[in-house]
Amino acid sequence: MKLQEVDSRGIFSGYGLPVPESILITDPAEAGAAAKKLGCPVVVKAQVLVGGRGKAGGVKLANTPEEAAEKAEKIYGMDIKGLKVQKVLIAKAVDIEREFYVGVVIDRSSRMPLIMVSPAGGVDIETVASENPEKILKTVIDPAVGILPFQLRGMAGFLSDDKEVKKQIAKAISALYQAFMGVDASLAEINPLVESPDGKVWAIDAKINIDDSGLYRQKKIAAMRDTSAEAEAETQAREESLSFVKLDGNVGCIVNGAGLAMATMDMIKHYGAEPANFLDIGGSSSPEKVLAALNIILRDENVKSILINIFGGITRCDDVANGIIEARKKMDMDLPMVVRLTGTNSEKAMEILADTDLIAASSMEEGVKKAIEAAK
């Protein structure tokens, strides 16, 4: 789960990171008052859950409250990569002498948190990684002992030569790591961490992604989910405990298991069509889940046919077939629907589906081909 900048700032601030004061507004008319209260200059920042909002014009400097109001008006309602800006942050501006990058992720190979720091801050870190890898210092942190003093010295020394600045950077990195661990983050990033001309260090942007598996014990964080910033279908899928990702094709698919769902999409593409979505209904195949999945897919007007691809292992295929028929009854839809059920009791399932208008398929390949055909 991605957090909005304003929430990430709040968390960082709580862990002692030096974050400039800011005020969140949902009505651009409040921008002037907010700027006045904070003291100008301020930065007006669109709150959207996509990268590259700066380039898209979603971040502007304002030297007077009037200017802030004007910029907020422009940013509010703006469309950034398909998301409409509905919240704007007014933040106290900081003079910039140097910009650093500081981020924490989980390193898959060491299976430990990894801190990345770079003196090339304020730009896309992936670009730095591919063009100037020597400008990134990676430090693996053993969670058994936490971040160690010598590691902090090493990282701070990689970014600055100034004793006072190094001290502040070390403190900031330490706080960032604490925040990362404290909220079950999968990513915690400050880009840029800024040194001002008077030698003070500030976190002027903030980004946190949360490990979804940790949300059950992070009630406060879970409550920060901004559904206004995601597609409605994704919100609905999540509420139904389905894994769903919208794509641009016209063959909808409902699959059990993430790997098989990806393989199904890949096969649709392989045979010359485009999948409309990724959708994994997980281990169980209750009628309710099938119904919910169908509902979500039908929101997409591009969808011209639906493929249900189930490998019934522990799940019995006849149960699934009955579930599909039941779900089908409850909803009004006339899209062609191809059903492939393999594994336990698949023959029985096929019998059940024989008298319906559902198109049966005996293999995944056949199912994909028939669904593509039906979408034409």
Place this chain on the structure above:
Amino acid sequence: MKLQEVDSRGIFSGYGLPVPESILITDPAEAGAAAKKLGCPVVVKAQVLVGGRGKAGGVKLANTPEEAAEKAEKIYGMDIKGLKVQKVLIAKAVDIEREFYVGVVIDRSSRMPLIMVSPAGGVDIETVASENPEKILKTVIDPAVGILPFQLRGMAGFLSDDKEVKKQIAKAISALYQAFMGVDASLAEINPLVESPDGKVWAIDAKINIDDSGLYRQKKIAAMRDTSAEAEAETQAREESLSFVKLDGNVGCIVNGAGLAMATMDMIKHYGAEPANFLDIGGSSSPEKVLAALNIILRDENVKSILINIFGGITRCDDVANGIIEARKKMDMDLPMVVRLTGTNSEKAMEILADTDLIAASSMEEGVKKAIEAAK
């Protein structure tokens, strides 16, 4: 460093352990008022840094404020194993249904904290360990991950079958471990942890020893040192950074290094006499240290001779010899003093000492024998 019960209670309480309310008094006249404030019955407890005060009569139950005053009067000024009671704790009494033992130490072989729990509380745990070892459950805690839920279940289940009581015990053990780690303890112990007839769990005694090496970062704890509860010579030795332990013999000794100091004591005993003390002046052998060491030893009227046994390795023996002479000049003493200096520049040292009334010895054995002789 050993903490007084009252301080240990305070620490436990701060970590969320259920400790009955109490009031510390330094004047027995305050006992009645304290008992009234807490509500009777109360327990009147001598605050001394030795074990077995209960058997010595230092812990008494009082059912009325008057009784509390009377008992406090008796306990105050009492001599328990050589220590005069100068502080008394008045604590709210708890009805006892069952008594448990819970303690944390560092386990030398696993090099990790070890929690010991026993349903045989309220008695000497070492007796339980030797007579009913099956009544003690030992659980090693990996500090990398802390105390784990399954370990808490196991320990609580070892002490009780009652669900609610188990829950409270688990919480108490967890808090005890946190306290242990939080204050750099070498021992943290509740004996007994009590279950009252109404199913509540209480820590009615508290004992914490602190790892001396951790004191530099435990300022609050370091300030709890109760010098009134230790021998004056030991206080003085600590202030001079000397390791000193008073013994009952008449041959005083000043040695560099703990192992050599013990071996010197042992040799005195081996040749038929008794050492008056253990004293390690550490690596350096400055005149000041020698002077301080002599001062400490001379407090003991039993001492009849003094042996200085130095293995000069990095330290040059001639320097040490000069130090001894200088120290000797500054103080007024007529006890015979045997000096053995081996290692770097020992011949030079012997020359320096040749014209003094100091008795020179060329080996540890000779030194010990001469010191014993001189003490006769």
Place this chain on the structure above:
Amino acid sequence: MSILVDENTRLIVQGITGRDGAFHAAQMIEYGTEVVGGVTPGKGGMTTDSGVPVFDTMEEAVRETGANTSVVYVPAPFAADAVFEACDAGVELVVCITEGIPVADMIKVLPYAERRGTRVVGPNSPGVISPGSAKVGIMPGSIHRKGNVGVVSRSGTLTYEIVYHLSENGFGQSTCIGIGGDPVVGTNLLDTMELFAEDDQTEIVVLIGEIGGNDEEKAAEIIKGGYPRKVAGFIAGRTAPPGKRMGHAGAIVTGGSGTAADKIKALNDAGVRVADTPAQIVDIVKDLA
């Protein structure tokens, strides 16, 4: 001889009285796995419908049954503790089926297990099966046949799909292992390849990868350096858009790395043929056999 589980496996089911644990315990027994006990705190002393004794603690269960393996069906909030407990009880292998364990828990559990010499498979794994000998997990036993193809995968049903094709075409399996779909897992692709390399029964390894991470790339390096078994590959997620999690917590393309294209290229460069569809794996295996 197969890897990880076989006829010497003596299994404890952690969370045996839960819905999933009870069901799969029965399934595993039916398959022939020696399920010697189960653990559910507070339910010690009872016996399951399948006749399996239940214990309060892993320590007791291992002591009483001589178990060497455990499988975890415990709900996510308590699953890490179950693995810790299994490590302390001294089993050699813990197979963690549970999905949704916080990564912050796993990064503490895994080094703990390693220090105590306990191997962890998973979490979020369908389990491990050595056809004909033992099944430890949730995969349908019926689709497997005994043979000399080792299968390693990050997913469940996709593996069933491929195993189904293999078995139907006469290619039995030595062991099939689902290493789990999370970003941080115990035994990983490379560890498994090492095990297969030392297993006499395994002649061909089917490597079923997916987007995310770079274990497949590392596997390709190992194969390039000379790997003693023939390898066939499949990579799921060619059509996955970057930055989106495809069901599995670990199946996500981030910062341009972990794409299916990269993985396929790496494997091809190492001389490994990668199937375009699950069924095609059979053709590749036929050629290798």
Place this chain on the structure above:
Amino acid sequence: MSILVDENTRLIVQGITGRDGAFHAAQMIEYGTEVVGGVTPGKGGMTTDSGVPVFDTMEEAVRETGANTSVVYVPAPFAADAVFEACDAGVELVVCITEGIPVADMIKVLPYAERRGTRVVGPNSPGVISPGSAKVGIMPGSIHRKGNVGVVSRSGTLTYEIVYHLSENGFGQSTCIGIGGDPVVGTNLLDTMELFAEDDQTEIVVLIGEIGGNDEEKAAEIIKGGYPRKVAGFIAGRTAPPGKRMGHAGAIVTGGSGTAADKIKALNDAGVRVADTPAQIVDIVKDLA
């Protein structure tokens, strides 16, 4: 061939610009130890009076010098961090001289070192010397002679006293190691005995124990079970009263365990003669040789 340190030792001195570090670095160089660098954060780039280059970090020091060993003279509050840093930099052996490191630090450092394959000697150790080859620590080099007696001890000057007698009487040493006087140390008595058991040069082991803990009792068990070297013993602290710390944090008799009498009895039961005085060790060694 000696153990732990020898002519292949390439040493970094951590805390080389401090009073103790500077002095002992010079002493070690004088003895012939190959001191290839020193580390003091913030002092990188300078060169010591003895001509040793100083680095800011251990990582840099090891990278630039190819060091395989470090010795720590860093003050107690920063010493644990120095050991952590040495482990991460990849040295094989860290000898920690510093006294007064909190036990709470060491119980985190030691498993960390173990996981990374770094051996730690100490803390509160006088160091390790293989006479004629290398000295890593603070012991006076001059009292040592090369020979076939391995010496292991928990204390400093007491060891010097015994080594002095050995050397004076013609019994040279393979390696003398001070494992440190703290309750929690890295390489312990048993680890050292294992090393001596595999060392061709060592024919006799002199075991210098003291009150506290029960490593000496465990050593006796090992000897009883058949130890390939002859052993002579000494135990300090026969006259130590219980419950009092005798200088060393680890030298304390608690709860009736860890007494000198127990240790001597255990060693005697294992057939080991224990000397009554340091000088007597020579008589025992004479008989064994």
